[in-house]
Amino acid sequence: MSIQYPAREHLANLPTPLQPLHKITELYSTPFGGPQVWIKRDDLTESAMSGNKVRKLEYIIAEAKVRGCNTLITCGGEQSNHCRATALAAAKCGMKAHLILRGAAELTSGNIPDGNLLVDYLAGARVSVYPLREYVSRLPELFEEWASFYQNQGNRALCIPTGGSDGLGIWGYLQCAEELLEDCRRVGFQPDRLVCASGSGGTQAGLTLGCQMLGADTGVTGYAVSDNEAYFIDKIQEDVRQWAEAYAQEFPFDSRRIHVNDKYIGPGYGIATEEIYQTIALAAQLEGILLDPVYTGKAFHGLLKDIEQGHYAGCRHIVFVHTGGQFGVFPQRAGFSACWADG
Incomplete structure (x- = not known):
């Protein structure tokens, strides 16, 4: 077919x-x-x-544009491939990216990012890191809170689930x-x-x-x-x-x-x-x-x-x-x- x-x-x-x-x-x-x-x-x-994430993001970003969104909010682990790809894709398409990550702590002078997390920062994404227990128990709330945050600033966010799946x-x-x-x-x-x-x-x-x-x-x-x-x-x-x-x-x-x-x-x-x-x-x-x-x-x-x-x-x-x-x-x-x- x-x-x-x-x-x-x-x-x-x-x-x-x-x-x-x-x-x-x-x-x-x-x-x-x-x-x-x-x-x-x-x-x-x-x-x-x-x-693989960029194939999914091709359809996700097109949908975000149809909906009039200028911000992408997504989630994953500190070394999430999907979050790294989302940060870069957002930058390429002139959009903001906000990453809700599960991990140990926010970036400090003694905690140098590596791998995907380093690229997240290089791409200009806003990164919010939450302890595992809070991340697991509050993830839907965290999406809602950050989507409201951007709405109050006059922006519109598309919330993307783990892995864009x-x-x-x-x-x-x-x-x-x-x-x-x-x-x-x-x-x-x-x-x-x-x-x-x-x-x-x-x-x-x-x-x-x-x-x-x-x-x-x-x-x-x-x-x-x-x-x-x-x-x-x-x-x-x-x-x-x-x-x-x-x-x-x-x-x-x-x-x-x-x-x-x-x-x-x-x-x-x-x-x-x-x-x-x-x-x-x-x-x-x-x-x-x-x-x-x-x-x-x-x-x-x-x-x-x-x-x-x-x-x-x-x-x-x-x-x-x-x-x-x-x-x-x-x-x-x-x-x-x-x-x-x-x-």
């Missing part, structure tokens, strides 16, 4: 490349063969705004699903499986819905980096429900085709193990691909372990969607010490 998209602000460099990972594929082949692993380079959507942001990865399937057709194959990291669920929701709308048998697996399987199944269904309601869509979405693997989260969100750091180093050394310890490193590690264990034995072609996050490497630099240690 033909997908009719809403208004879009062109920010990303699209289409992003689809590349084979020959060395990884060879390393993880068994005597019985194995799938060819490909990578969709959504880390290359843009230089500083890089990653909702019935509006889902358009970004509906469009990506269409682009990716066309990439594969052009090369000469249909992917058996698309794989991505799932942190707020929006990327997986868009890819899953997109494959169904386009009539592809391709399955989509999200490797959870935070919450469990049940959470993401519910979240993806809710994003699709919002999308269908807001845009009067009657497509019969099959929730049985939501596949989530929550076995590689490790100690918790944003906490990587030595195995994850080693997988990131492996991808860099073999393929020149830079993953991150929070999202893509965990998802790629899970994919390789599952290939190794034969869970994808029936697949000929698997595409890993690289959702970016490279700025997240730097705040966790100590985890990569084995890369420069003697011996």
